[in-house]
Amino acid sequence: MNALEISGLEKVYKGGFKALKGIDFSVKEGDFFALLGPNGAGKSTTIGVISSLVNKTAGSVKVFGYDLDTQLMELKRQIGLVPQEFNFNQFETVRQIVVNQAGYYGVPRELAHQRAEKYLTQLGLWEKRDEPARSLSGGMKRRLMIARALLHEPRLLILDEPTAGVDIELRRSMWDYLTRLNKEGITIILTTHYLEEAEMLCRNIGIIDAGQIIENTSMKRLLATLSQETFILDVEASDKQPSLEGFATRWTDEHTVEVDVDKNAGLNGVFEQLSAHGIKVLSMRNKANRLEELFVNLVEKGRQQGTGGAA
Amino acid sequence: MNQSTSLIALKTIWIKECTRFLRIWVQTLVPPAITMTLYFVIFGSIVGERIGQMSGVTYMEFIVPGLIMMSVITNSYSNVASSFFSAKFQRNIEEMLVSPVSTPVIIAGYIGGGMARAMIVAVIVTAVSFFFVDNVHLEHPLYVVLTVILTSTLFSLGGLANAVFAKTFDDISIVPTFVLTPLTYLGGVFYSVSLLPDFWQGVSMANPILYMVNGFRYGFLGQADVPIGVAMAVLIGFNIAFFVLVYRLLSKGVGIRS
Ligand SMILES: Nc1ncnc2c1ncn2[C@@H]1O[C@H](COP(=O)(O)OP(=O)(O)O)[C@@H](O)[C@H]1O
Ligand SMILES: [Mg+2]
Numbered sequence: 001m002n003a004l005e006i007s008g009l010e011k012v013y014k015g016g017f018k019a020l021k022g023i024d025f026s027v028k029e030g031d032f033f034a035l036l037g038p039n040g041a042g043k044s045t046t047i048g049v050i051s052s053l054v055n056k057t058a059g060s061v062k063v064f065g066y067d068l069d070t071q072l073m074e075l076k077r078q079i080g081l082v083p084q085e086f087n088f089n090q091f092e093t094v095r096q097i098v099v100n101q102a103g104y105y106g107v108p109r110e111l112a113h114q115r116a117e118k119y120l121t122q123l124g125l126w127e128k129r130d131e132p133a134r135s136l137s138g139g140m141k142r143r144l145m146i147a148r149a150l151l152h153e154p155r156l157l158i159l160d161e162p163t164a165g166v167d168i169e170l171r172r173s174m175w176d177y178l179t180r181l182n183k184e185g186i187t188i189i190l191t192t193h194y195l196e197e198a199e200m201l202c203r204n205i206g207i208i209d210a211g212q213i214i215e216n217t218s219m220k221r222l223l224a225t226l227s228q229e230t231f232i233l234d235v236e237a238s239d240k241q242p243s244l245e246g247f248a249t250r251w252t253d254e255h256t257v258e259v260d261v262d263k264n265a266g267l268n269g270v271f272e273q274l275s276a277h278g279i280k281v282l283s284m285r286n287k288a289n290r291l292e293e294l295f296v297n298l299v300e301k302g303r304q305q306g307t308g309g310a311a
Numbered sequence: 312m313n314q315s316t317s318l319i320a321l322k323t324i325w326i327k328e329c330t331r332f333l334r335i336w337v338q339t340l341v342p343p344a345i346t347m348t349l350y351f352v353i354f355g356s357i358v359g360e361r362i363g364q365m366s367g368v369t370y371m372e373f374i375v376p377g378l379i380m381m382s383v384i385t386n387s388y389s390n391v392a393s394s395f396f397s398a399k400f401q402r403n404i405e406e407m408l409v410s411p412v413s414t415p416v417i418i419a420g421y422i423g424g425g426m427a428r429a430m431i432v433a434v435i436v437t438a439v440s441f442f443f444v445d446n447v448h449l450e451h452p453l454y455v456v457l458t459v460i461l462t463s464t465l466f467s468l469g470g471l472a473n474a475v476f477a478k479t480f481d482d483i484s485i486v487p488t489f490v491l492t493p494l495t496y497l498g499g500v501f502y503s504v505s506l507l508p509d510f511w512q513g514v515s516m517a518n519p520i521l522y523m524v525n526g527f528r529y530g531f532l533g534q535a536d537v538p539i540g541v542a543m544a545v546l547i548g549f550n551i552a553f554f555v556l557v558y559r560l561l562s563k564g565v566g567i568r569s
Contacts, residue, residue, distance in 0.1 A: 052408065052409065083405065086402075087402035101406055101410070104407055104411075104412045108319060152410075
């Protein structure tokens with residue numbers, strides 16, 4: 001069963017900006033899924049639609065089979081949301097915030113108090129239970145929102161950039177906690193613009209850029225793709241069009257060939273084999289690749305913001 | 312959502328709303344007590360002595376129901392308007408929007424909060440009035456209770472509608488200042504509209520607050536400028552209209568969903 005199925009999802013904001021241009025992806029039950037993309041890609045918009053804070057323009061959303069259009073209430077019960085921005089009442093206490101949230105889901109008050117103790121303790125906030133939320137540090141506020149999202153024990157936990165602005169040590173403990181929740185059976189989707197974070201936590205990944213999903217694959221396969229480079233070689237016309245051993249080879253026409261090369265393997269093998277076939281290489285260039293470019297960008301940004309070294 | 316979970320959600324919103332105004336009691340419960348004491352002292356004791364009787368009772372007795380009603384109106388309205396607007400502003404309204412609480416339950420929860428504050432303030436103002444009035448009439452307690460309930464639900468709904476459209480904190484004080492206060496003053500709190508020339512009597516009849524003040528006065532004194540049945544019908548009609556309006560606004564997500 002799929003925890004989430006999105007198809008043809010479009011969002012046009014008031015004023016005409018098209019933030020989602022028809023996206024499709026699905027997340028399997030039990031998965032730990034990353035929605036990765038640069039700022040402004042449409043991650044929060046996607047999360048907003050799933051959690052019914054943003055009205056969609058077109059397309060369909062299903063959570064554990066419940067349709068957003070026809071089974072909204074059942075769908076909402078499945079989801080726990082940790083939004084990107086703090087969105088609790090700063091004047092309420094930590095305990096009031098989580099207990100009230102449980103109440104909105106119909107959890108009886110006594111049970112809500114028991115669960116509040118459980119989750120606030122797990123997240124290191126029990127000591128702060130009677131403090132007003134505004135007195136918490138940024139990291140604590142973030143954890144408060146995680147506790148709040150868990151009180152009704154959802155099957156799908158969605159976190160929108162949960163570690164933005166959280167220091168490294170805390171980020172690690174948050175990662176551990178999420179991993180533990182996932183092992184206990186909760187499907188987790190998180191958005192991030194740090195490749196490292198996705199790599200560390202997630203099994204599957206969707207990459208979103210400018211309102212479109214440009215890749216939806218397993219983390220393993222993505223990393224394999226990223227470790228390769230594609231070169232385009234212009235050669236003197238030849239009737240032979242050999243496949244090169246150890247390299248994925250594609251002849252586009254009689255004097256152009258594309259070769260995938262592992263970044264560690266080097267190019268010598270390519271030239272040696274072509275020479276052996278008597279094929280003369282005239283020129284060579286790197287094949288531009290949107291995914292590759294995006295990643296260079298994301299990784300660069302991650303480094304600048306000091307995450308690269310940490311992970 | 313089935314009945315028992317809806318009930319838990321309703322109770323949650325209600326408790327949350329009550330906690331809010333009790334937490335800031337200095338801003339919510341003290342001001343009406345002070346303002347109304349001033350009204351009693353100035354209009355009731357000082358000026359009232361010279362006015363003598365109005366509609367067959369002392370002027371003080373005459374204005375007590377109107378002043379209680381005035382507190383009920385402003386407090387239910389501003390409780391819901393500021394609470395809902397600040398939930399929009401701090402975005403904690405999203406806590407409700409992501410959860411399976413139905414729109415009528417959200418509305419009922421906020422009404423419950425506005426009503427609770429209005430009732431507490433009404434009790435405070437009534438208690439204050441005991442210091443100024445010797446013999447308290449209570450002719451038709453049922454109508455007193457009915458009028459307070461219907462008035463506080465109506466103005467809670469009004470405050471909610473106001474908060475839905477409001478974009479800044481200023482927007483939630485415009486209606487109370489420019490609409491509610493004038494209508495209340497012209498709604499027969501301080502005088503019987505029967506004293507007005509025919510034309511202005513007719514104009515006054517278009518003011519919904521007149522019906523509330525008079526419904527309430529009827530409950531206390533057993534007499535009013537409009538028949539009690541008409542007063543009740545007007546109140547119920549406005550309640551239904553505002554509920555439908557607010558329900559539509561919230562279901563569509565006006566001002567709360569992008
Ligand atoms: N309420 C809104 N009205 C208009 N445009 C918006 C609104 N919210 C977001 N956008 C635009 O939609 C795009 C996607 O935003 P968002 O989903 O927040 O991106 P991300 O979360 O990936 O950083 C951005 O260009 C953003 O400016
Ligand atoms: Mg975002």
